[in-house]
Amino acid sequence: MDLISNLFYGLPFFYLLFLIWKIIDRKRHQNCYILDYECHKPTDDRMLSTKFSGEVIRRNKHLGLNEYQFLLKAIVSSGIGEQTYAPRMVFYGREACPTYEDGILEMEEFFHDSIDKVLKRNGFSPSDIDVLVVNISMLTCMPSLAGRIINYYKMREDIKVYNITGMGCSASVIAINIVQSIFKNEKNKVALMVTSESLSPNWYTGNNRSMILANCLFRSGGSAILLTNKVALKNKAMFKLKCLVRTHHGAKDEAYDSCIQKEDDQGHIGFHLDKTLPKAATKALVDNLKTIAPLVLPVRELLRFAIVSLVRKMNWGSTKGGARPVINFKTGVDHICLHTGGKAVIDGVGTNLNLSEYDLEPARMTLHRFGNTSASSLWYVLGYMEAKKRLKKGDKVLMISFGAGFKCNSCLWEVLRDLGNENVWKDCIDNYPPKTLANPFLEKFGWLHNEDPNTFVVPEDYVIPDD
Numbered sequence: 001m002d003l004i005s006n007l008f009y010g011l012p013f014f015y016l017l018f019l020i021w022k023i024i025d026r027k028r029h030q031n032c033y034i035l036d037y038e039c040h041k042p043t044d045d046r047m048l049s050t051k052f053s054g055e056v057i058r059r060n061k062h063l064g065l066n067e068y069q070f071l072l073k074a075i076v077s078s079g080i081g082e083q084t085y086a087p088r089m090v091f092y093g094r095e096a097c098p099t100y101e102d103g104i105l106e107m108e109e110f111f112h113d114s115i116d117k118v119l120k121r122n123g124f125s126p127s128d129i130d131v132l133v134v135n136i137s138m139l140t141c142m143p144s145l146a147g148r149i150i151n152y153y154k155m156r157e158d159i160k161v162y163n164i165t166g167m168g169c170s171a172s173v174i175a176i177n178i179v180q181s182i183f184k185n186e187k188n189k190v191a192l193m194v195t196s197e198s199l200s201p202n203w204y205t206g207n208n209r210s211m212i213l214a215n216c217l218f219r220s221g222g223s224a225i226l227l228t229n230k231v232a233l234k235n236k237a238m239f240k241l242k243c244l245v246r247t248h249h250g251a252k253d254e255a256y257d258s259c260i261q262k263e264d265d266q267g268h269i270g271f272h273l274d275k276t277l278p279k280a281a282t283k284a285l286v287d288n289l290k291t292i293a294p295l296v297l298p299v300r301e302l303l304r305f306a307i308v309s310l311v312r313k314m315n316w317g318s319t320k321g322g323a324r325p326v327i328n329f330k331t332g333v334d335h336i337c338l339h340t341g342g343k344a345v346i347d348g349v350g351t352n353l354n355l356s357e358y359d360l361e362p363a364r365m366t367l368h369r370f371g372n373t374s375a376s377s378l379w380y381v382l383g384y385m386e387a388k389k390r391l392k393k394g395d396k397v398l399m400i401s402f403g404a405g406f407k408c409n410s411c412l413w414e415v416l417r418d419l420g421n422e423n424v425w426k427d428c429i430d431n432y433p434p435k436t437l438a439n440p441f442l443e444k445f446g447w448l449h450n451e452d453p454n455t456f457v458v459p460e461d462y463v464i465p466d467d
Contacts, residue, residue, distance in 0.1 A: 030184045032176070033237035034413070035226040038118035039380050039424035040110045040196070042085040042220055050082045056090060062207045062266070070209055074216045079343035079364065083428075084219040084371035087200040095203040102200035103139045104148075106220065110196050111149055114224035122226060122236075124190065126153035131191035133162045133178050135171035135375055137404075138261065139198035149194065168259070169339055170403030171195060171375035173411050176227075177244055183229035190230065196222030197374035202261075204270030211270035217342050218271075219371030223379035237416050239397070243295045244411035247288040255280040255406040277406075278348060281341075284408035285352065285400070289327070296398065296412050297332035326354040333412070334395040335359075335385055340367040340377040341402055349400065362388075365432045369425075375401070380424065384432070387425035391415045 048056075057063070057071055089095060089102040119126065132155065134146040143151070146163035160182065167174050172195050179191045199220055204211050228237070249255035258280040260272050294302060308325040329336070336359050338349055346367065350360045362384040370380050378399050385391050395415040402408050425432075 031229055031231075031234075032180045032183050032241040033228050033230075033234060033416075034239040034241075035190075035228055035233060035237055036118055036122050037223055037225040037238075037379050037382070038114040038121075039376070039383050040114045040222040040224075041424045042109070046085045046088060046091065046220065048082060048084050048086045048090075048219070052091075053082070056086075056095065059093065059095075060205055060207075062205065062268075064207065067207045067209065067212065071212050071216070074213055077343065078216050079346075079367045080217070080219075080371050081368040083369055085221065087198075087203070087220055089200050090203065096205045098200045098203065100141075100201075103198045104141065106198055106200045107136060107139065107145060107196065107222075108148070108152075110220075110222040111152070111194065111224075114222060115149070115153070115192070115194065118192075118224045118226055124226070126155045128190055129155055129159060129192045130186075130189040131160045131162075131179060131182055132194070133164070133175045133191065134194045135164045135167055135175050136196055136198055137166050137168050137171060137374065138202050139200075140165050146194075166404075167375070168403030168405065168407070169341060169372070169374045169377070170401040170405075170407045170409045172223075172378050173244065173399060173401050173409035174246065175375075176241070176411060177246060177409075179227050180241060180244060183227075186229075188230045188232075189228065191227040193225040193227060194222070195225070195375045195379075197376070202269070202271065204268060206264045206266055206268030206270060208264040208268075208270065208272070210272050210274060211264060211268075213273050214271040217372040219373055221370055221373030221376050221380065223376040225379065234416075238419060239413040240416055242396070242412040242414055243292065244409075245288055245292040245295070246407070246409045247284050247291070248405055248407050249280065249284050249287075250405045250407075252280075252406075255284065258406055259404040261404075278344065280406045281345065281402050281408070282348065282352065284402065284406055285349065288400075288408040288410055289329075289353075292398075292410050292412070293327060293329070296396070297327070297329065301328055301331040326352075329353055329398065330355075330359070332396065333398040335362075335390060335397045337378055337381050337385070337397050337399040338363040339401040340370075340372050340381065342372060343367065345402065361433055369428065369432070375403070383423045383425055384429070386419045386421060387423055387429040389418075389420040391419040393417050 053075060057068065087102060087106045089098050132146055132149065134149065136145055144163040146161050150159065162178050164171065164175065175193050175195060179193060183189060199218055204215055254276050258274045258277040262272050263269050305325060305327045312325060336355060338346060340363050346360055346363045362381045366377060366380045366384055373380060378401055393415055397413045397415065398410060400410045
């Protein structure tokens with residue numbers, strides 16, 4: 001009887017231990033790790049040289065003299081080099097009339113290259129994938145692109161599939177958020193995230209200035225990322241997700257209209273970049289950073305910023321026009337992985353966060369070498385940091401991305417081991433950053449900056465077709 005009583009009275013204690021163990025075990029399996037990632041490098045026959053870029057511009061019969069000057073000036077000041085990549089149909093001279101198959105071919109070249117490499121390098125077969133998330137914003141098909149991947153690799157019937165479109169350049173962090181949510185509810189899963197953009201059906205051939213700019217910035221690329229919450233694979237992981245914040249200003253008309261796909265007056269479909277875009281991006285960035293700052297920064301920095309801001313507010317009359325206080329994200333973050341939206345985006349974020357040229361170097365060099373590869377650009381920037389052997393165990397990496405909507409999404413990663421593997425940068429990383437960042441477009445078209453459209457004189461070697 002005493003034995004039974006002792007067991008009865010001891011049950012609550014053992015039950016409490018069991019609950020504690022369950023909570024700890026569940027927490028361990030809710031982590032999100034990056035095992036590996038692979039950035040796509042198209043073949044050299046798809047490189048956009050300075051000379052060929054000029055030829056592509058001349059082929060657009062809808063451009064008048066002023067539009068030519070505007071477009072070439074935009075290329076000169078874009079920060080893009082001449083080793084970026086374009087879809088094949090541009091080299092075939094068919095950008096004005098792309099086919100459905102052009103878009104599919106562009107995606108399949110990327111899929112088969114990057115997915116094959118990342119699976120083989122890590123010893124995974126397609127049947128090991130439990131979750132597949134694909135984000136290609138501006139190409140939809142039936143079956144979906146995710147369905148095409150499943151069919152090609154003969155993946156399992158019970159695989160969880162998410163095919164997201166229309167999320168723009170910030171889609172990578174959105175896709176990570178989807179994987180993170182699944183990992184919080186299911187143990188021992190492996191996810192494959194595929195991110196890119198299809199330029200083939202979206203090359204603008206009209207003469208609207210706000211839509212021509214997209215052709216100067218967006219280039220072909222893509223990334224495949226392996227993620228897991230398996231505790232057994234933790235020692236093989238590269239990064240651990242610490243937190244993730246998404247900000248969406250779609251309810252504000254000015255932000256919504258600042259970056260949108262639409263038709264111009266002649267019916268040509270393109271991507272409109274409004275003059276309100278910098279303002280919309282700044283507001284989204286500020287709101288996003290307000291949320292993520294308490295999650296990533298030490299208390300002392302938050303207190304310092306609060307005190308400085310309060311003092312400035314109290315003495316506003318005497319300090320009007322002075323420099324506003326800036327929160328120092330480098331007190332809690334070692335590296336900033338910034339979306340290569342364009343030179344203006346990189347400069348703007350650098351100014352707002354008071355970042356050094358060292359901090360902005362990965363984004364600037366990625367823009368120069370690969371251009372804006374939309375949602376996949378973050379992984380090229382991360383690859384640059386890794387190739388430069390900047391990423392050490394324990395470092396914190398803050399990813400910041402912008403996208404149509406208007407959205408600003410960010411997340412913080414912890415580096416789990418010293419990184420320096422060969423990646424997409426291996427054949428050129430020793431050349432970056434150059435002492436002087438050459439601008440081949442400036443050498444070719446720089447004379448345009450000194451020309452008045454009303455007294456426009458064309459050099460003998462530059463031919464503008466009839467309007």
